[in-house]
Structures are given as C-alpha cells and as structure tokens.
Amino acid sequence: MKFAIVFAALLAAALAAPVDDPKNAQILRYExxxxxxxxxxxxxxxxxxxxxxxxxxxxxxxxxxxxLAVRGTISWVAADGQQYTLNFVADENGFQPEGAHLPRA
Incomplete structure (x- = not known):
C-alpha cells in the first residue's frame, strides 16, 4: 500500500511538471x-x-x-528545463527509488 501511495505521488509530480503547454502533448508511443x-x-x-x-x-x-516485483523508469522535463529520471524497484523489500538529473540536449 505504501508503494501505491508513494508511486502515485511521484507520478503525479512527474506528469505535473510544466513544460511549454503539456495539455498539447501528443502520445508518441504506447505499449x-x-x-x-x-x-x-x-x-x-x-x-x-x-x-x-x-x-x-x-x-x-x-x-x-x-x-509482485516491479521495476521501472519515469523521465520528465521539469519547469527548469532539465530532464529528470526516476528508476525504481518495488518488491517484497519495499519501494526503492533512485533518481538522476540528466542535462538536456
């Protein structure tokens, strides 16, 4: 349950990052x-x-x-124009995030 709450908060923060006008973002890939x-x-x-x-x-x-063992990565461009990436594992040992700031090309 803790995983779901933390994950939802992180995802909401990632998707809420304002870049240009995210309302106009197009889905490029979905699998x-x-x-x-x-x-x-x-x-x-x-x-x-x-x-x-x-x-x-x-x-x-x-x-x-x-x-259930879950592995994933979330990346977004924040308001400061920088790209951020959050890698995570969520399994029997809990939610284990690892973040990175990547210079934008």
Missing amino acids: SDNIGTDGYNFAFETSDGTSRQEQAQLKNVGTENEA
Missing part, C-alpha cells in the same frame, strides 16, 4: 502487455519529454512469500 496475474509490461512516451516504462513479475508463486 501494454498484461499477462494476467503473473505480471505485466507497459511503456509510453509523449511529445513533451515524459516517458515511463515498467515491468512486473510474480515471484515465489504459490508460497506465503508470493510477491
């Missing part, structure tokens, strides 16, 4: 592969520099330690 209860893969990229990709896999299937 989704929901393989049921065993996991999923999805990715998207928009014209305002926002992108996200995420993969999930069910670990320890059928045991009391069964857990």
Whole structure:
C-alpha cells in the first residue's frame, strides 16, 4: 500500500511538471502487455519529454512469500528545463527509488 501511495505521488509530480503547454502533448508511443496475474509490461512516451516504462513479475508463486516485483523508469522535463529520471524497484523489500538529473540536449 505504501508503494501505491508513494508511486502515485511521484507520478503525479512527474506528469505535473510544466513544460511549454503539456495539455498539447501528443502520445508518441504506447505499449501494454498484461499477462494476467503473473505480471505485466507497459511503456509510453509523449511529445513533451515524459516517458515511463515498467515491468512486473510474480515471484515465489504459490508460497506465503508470493510477491509482485516491479521495476521501472519515469523521465520528465521539469519547469527548469532539465530532464529528470526516476528508476525504481518495488518488491517484497519495499519501494526503492533512485533518481538522476540528466542535462538536456
């Protein structure tokens, strides 16, 4: 549950970053592969520099330690014009974010 709250807050912050007029951003790429209860893969990229990709896999299937392990990356261009990237893992050990600031080309 903590993962969902933290993740939603980070995603909202990433998508709320004002760059030009994000209302006019176009979806450049969208991929989704929901393989049921065993996991999923999805990715998207928009014209305002926002992108996200995420993969999930069910670990320890059928045991009391069964857990969904999620790995992903979110990138966006912030109001300061810089690109930021958040890599994360969310699994039985909790939400583990790692961020980076990348100079924009």
